Amino acid sequence: MPPATPTLLPVLITGAGPVGLFEALLLTQLGIPVRIIDREIAISPYSRALGLHCRTMEIFQFTGIIDSFLDRGKPMTNVSYYRNARLVGSLPVIQAPEQSRFSTGMFLEQAKTSGILLGKLKELGVEVEYGWELLDTKVVDGQDGEEEYVETMIRRALVEAHVVDGGKDKEYETQVVRSKYLVACDGGRSTVRHKINIDFPGRSLTQKILMWDGHCECDIPFTGPTAVKGPNGKTLFVVPLGEGIVRIGVEDNDLTPGEDFDKTLRDLTIEYFESVVNATASPAKFKVTSTAWLTCFKLNERRADHFVHKNRIFLAGDAAHIHTPSGGQGMNTGLQDAHNLAWKLGYVLNGLARPEVLLPTYEERCAMADRAIRVSSHIMARNRAQGVLADLKMYLVFLLAPLIARFTGSFFFSPEVAMLDVKYEKNIVNRPHDTQPEPATEHKVGIRAKDGILHPFYATATSSPSTTVAANTKDKKDPEPTLRLHSLLTGVARFHILVFTSDQLTTDAKDITTLLDSHVTQWRSRWTYGSTLQDGYVDKDLLKVHVIAGPPSSSSSAASNTTLLEMSKQEVGKGKVYIDNDGQIHKMYGFAVTKGQGGITVVRPDAHVGFRVHGVHEQSWKDVDSYFSSILVTQPK
Numbered sequence: 001m002p003p004a005t006p007t008l009l010p011v012l013i014t015g016a017g018p019v020g021l022f023e024a025l026l027l028t029q030l031g032i033p034v035r036i037i038d039r040e041i042a043i044s045p046y047s048r049a050l051g052l053h054c055r056t057m058e059i060f061q062f063t064g065i066i067d068s069f070l071d072r073g074k075p076m077t078n079v080s081y082y083r084n085a086r087l088v089g090s091l092p093v094i095q096a097p098e099q100s101r102f103s104t105g106m107f108l109e110q111a112k113t114s115g116i117l118l119g120k121l122k123e124l125g126v127e128v129e130y131g132w133e134l135l136d137t138k139v140v141d142g143q144d145g146e147e148e149y150v151e152t153m154i155r156r157a158l159v160e161a162h163v164v165d166g167g168k169d170k171e172y173e174t175q176v177v178r179s180k181y182l183v184a185c186d187g188g189r190s191t192v193r194h195k196i197n198i199d200f201p202g203r204s205l206t207q208k209i210l211m212w213d214g215h216c217e218c219d220i221p222f223t224g225p226t227a228v229k230g231p232n233g234k235t236l237f238v239v240p241l242g243e244g245i246v247r248i249g250v251e252d253n254d255l256t257p258g259e260d261f262d263k264t265l266r267d268l269t270i271e272y273f274e275s276v277v278n279a280t281a282s283p284a285k286f287k288v289t290s291t292a293w294l295t296c297f298k299l300n301e302r303r304a305d306h307f308v309h310k311n312r313i314f315l316a317g318d319a320a321h322i323h324t325p326s327g328g329q330g331m332n333t334g335l336q337d338a339h340n341l342a343w344k345l346g347y348v349l350n351g352l353a354r355p356e357v358l359l360p361t362y363e364e365r366c367a368m369a370d371r372a373i374r375v376s377s378h379i380m381a382r383n384r385a386q387g388v389l390a391d392l393k394m395y396l397v398f399l400l401a402p403l404i405a406r407f408t409g410s411f412f413f414s415p416e417v418a419m420l421d422v423k424y425e426k427n428i429v430n431r432p433h434d435t436q437p438e439p440a441t442e443h444k445v446g447i448r449a450k451d452g453i454l455h456p457f458y459a460t461a462t463s464s465p466s467t468t469v470a471a472n473t474k475d476k477k478d479p480e481p482t483l484r485l486h487s488l489l490t491g492v493a494r495f496h497i498l499v500f501t502s503d504q505l506t507t508d509a510k511d512i513t514t515l516l517d518s519h520v521t522q523w524r525s526r527w528t529y530g531s532t533l534q535d536g537y538v539d540k541d542l543l544k545v546h547v548i549a550g551p552p553s554s555s556s557s558a559a560s561n562t563t564l565l566e567m568s569k570q571e572v573g574k575g576k577v578y579i580d581n582d583g584q585i586h587k588m589y590g591f592a593v594t595k596g597q598g599g600i601t602v603v604r605p606d607a608h609v610g611f612r613v614h615g616v617h618e619q620s621w622k623d624v625d626s627y628f629s630s631i632l633v634t635q636p637k
């Protein structure tokens with residue numbers, strides 16, 4: 001075996017698909033040196049995934065990269081449904097706007113998503129090492145007091161840039177890489193998963209799917225996302241990709257016992273694909289005019305038994321879970337795996353958290369993988385359903401949805417598919433309060449931090465700032481635009497403390513700021529981030545504090561008004577105050593703007609609720625302190 005590279009790399013990432021690239025980008029933003037390898041020579045030009053869901057877009061917003069995606073993607077608008085080539089209806093694919101800034105998901109090919117991530121990574125000085133294949137990996141016990149590490153063997157072809165199966169050893173350059181951690185993003189057939197013997201239980205389905213990208217002529221206009229259910233009981237799914245190219249997916253015949261799938265793939269022709277589409281689109285006619293990609297794939301639903309191996313190796317993306325493409329959950333779930341893991345590795349590698357405390361919590365992603373399998377399987381079953389009842393259901397949905405949208409202004413299209421319902425079970429980072437009663441399910445720790453509209457706080461133009469303040473943006477000329485709560489939750493590694501003061505700022509503003517200042521100052525001195533953050537924030541504050549108050553009242557004391565005015569001038573994240581005019585945000589987080597019904601919510605760096613406590617008094621701050629103290633390690637001075 002060739003000599004190991006002498007230094008211990010913090011993180012090796014294997015696989016530069018969308019998930020590996022995102023993990024590498026996040027860790028780099030966190031100032032963690034990474035090495036990322038892929039056995040291919042470039043990003044695959046063939047896009048499997050086409051969609052980014054609202055939750056992924058929220059995550060791209062928190063991590064400061066959303067603009068590039070918004071520039072290139074196309075919003076998911078109406079889906080048209082045809083039955084026997086006749087239009088049944090068109091369904092608006094939007095969320096209720098108060099759910100998320102991203103009221104709809106976005107179509108963007110996987111190759112473009114990967115391309116954006118690769119470009120961002122390059123801007124931060126990290127190059128993917130293409131042509132390197134992982135062969136083997138294991139966790140090695142450290143000798144003589146050394147810490148454990150991961151030893152990974154990789155190779156690259158010297159003769160050709162691409163590793164060819166069955167090549168001879170002498171044609172390769174081989175390296176042994178020692179790293180503190182390995183993140184396996186090496187896809188559904190993950191070599192890492194095999195080498196560390198993690199089971200991948202689940203089931204293989206009998207269905208085969210034909211997938212094609214190209215130009216075509218069809219009597220059905222494919223101007224937007226379209227589903228066409230045909231007389232043969234199959235459904236065509238069509239998505240326009242731009243420049244006249246459309247993606248068509250359609251179910252092929254089931255696998256037959258003993259079928260040689262590789263041969264099926266080799267024998268696949270455009271004519272065969274055309275015949276399946278014609279049978280489904282009938283009586284409409286379909287003709288291929290040019291082809292960019294044609295493939296056929298089998299379906300599996302599997303989830304790795306564990307995502308964490310000996311607290312050193314982590315599975316993410318398809319390496320950890322695979323399922324049917326229905327509902328477009330796969331890549332999105334993988335990107336969310338990467339987001340969950342990155343801050344935890346960043347904290348541990350900076351000595352801010354003990355590995356044995358924080359890293360096992362990455363297993364919370366298993367439930368999200370199960371969720372993705374459940375959602376996609378449910379959608380697949382619905383799409384395949386046959387018979388009068390199934391038809392009637394689809395007719396009703398497509399006929400009624402536009403009516404609902406007309407009356408309500410929006411149509412509530414499955415937050416499940418948009419992944420706005422993601423939530424984790426309790427563990428050390430999702431910690432219920434020790435003594436206070438458990439809140440209603442929608443406010444429990446572990447849920448996605450919700451979004452909503454906040455108003456700025458400012459002094460009225462006519463009054464003395466020391467006596468009267470107002471935030472009613474309806475009747476005052478608003479000097480600042482309203483903002484969404486999510487726009488405050490920036491950064492890859494930052495906890496955000498939301499202080500819901502209910503009506504208490506009108507009477508107790510001074511007390512609240514005194515408690516806030518004293519605790520936050522103390523926390524900032526105990527827990528600072530060592531690595532150089534490259535996420536656009538110059539400060540190293542791990543904790544950001546945002547004060548959310550109910551509407552101010554005319555009976556506010558002069559002292560409170562003065563304090564409030566000072567708080568409104570604070571920098572963002574340093575106790576700046578915002579107004580929750582109609583109490584909606586208090587309500588979303590399980591508090592109320594009246595009768596001192598406030599509280600404090602700690603939002604984890606990946607925008608899930610980590611902890612919540614009723615009240616904004618001294619004990620509440622102590623409880624928050626105890627939450628942080630159970631996770632974070634005090635830094636030596």
Ligand SMILES: Cc1cc2nc3c(=O)[nH]c(=O)nc-3n(C[C@H](O)[C@H](O)[C@H](O)COP(=O)(O)OP(=O)(O)OC[C@H]3O[C@@H](n4cnc5c(N)ncnc54)[C@H](O)[C@@H]3O)c2cc1C
Pocket residue numbers: 014015016017018019020037038039040048049050051052110132133134135185186187188190191211297316317318319325327328329330331332333334
């Ligand atoms: C037809 C289809 C449609 C889909 N549509 C959607 C959708 O709309 N939305 C959605 O969210 N998901 C969708 N998915 C799923 C999505 O494509 C995958 O979940 C996604 O590609 C997973 O990304 P990944 O980075 O985990 O793995 P991959 O994209 O598979 O990347 C793995 C990388 O690892 C590299 N690699 C593998 N082994 C090694 C090794 N030993 N050494 C070095 N490198 C290695 C590979 O070369 C590859 O670049 C779809 C899937 C299919 C099949």
